[in-house]
Amino acid sequence: MNFVKKKTFAVDIDGTITENGGGRIHLDALDALRRLTNMGHNVIFVTGRSSIEGYLLSVFGGTTKITVGENGGCLTFDSNDHVLLGNIEECKTALKVIENNIENVKEKPVFPRMTEVVLERTFDLDVAKKILSENNIEVELSDSQYAFHINSPDVDKGTGFSKIMEKYSILRNEVIAIGDSATDIPLFKIAKTSIALGNASDLVKSEATMTVNANAGDGVIEALDKLAPKLSEI
């Protein structure tokens, strides 16, 4: 990998830069991402968390201050500068239908969302997909391993991140995506290089151009070491 040319790293948060998927940031992974940013690369969080959480992590963590949050539904560029790509009302309509037909559907306590609904992983997602399709309700229903997400049709991490690529004229062959869950697959598809961590499922690994052995946090360091042996010298 040639790091002379500026790259854009699209990085998932939970299960990717957290310790053992537990929500606590793996500091060495964050440090490595900050170094990449200091070298002039873009490091952009692309997450199922609220885009404000991702944005704050970028501010405090020292990475590029742009976040694709809400699983692609919301882009945050500053404290009061959000671009909404999804419509929360249609997600709430889908939620009502799921609640009326499946037991034990619970909203997950999360920071406020502008474009999506987030649920606990307490029911069968495939059953919910079938019910929605029988009711002609078109939404994206996905599992980040941390939560289930209901997003507007065609809203996912790939479509959200492609808006950032358009805005900043970032080319596909400059993008390196790093992630661990099914919600990262659409992001992998728009990146030239995609890296699935050791804790990813076989399906997610099969969609990535590269896999590493180590899990969340350490896996990011393993991936960056593979991509840029010189990183540790900076």
Ligand SMILES: O=C(O)COP(=O)(O)O
């Ligand atoms: O699902 C979430 O809310 C967070 O998940 P992610 O950061 O792994 O996308």
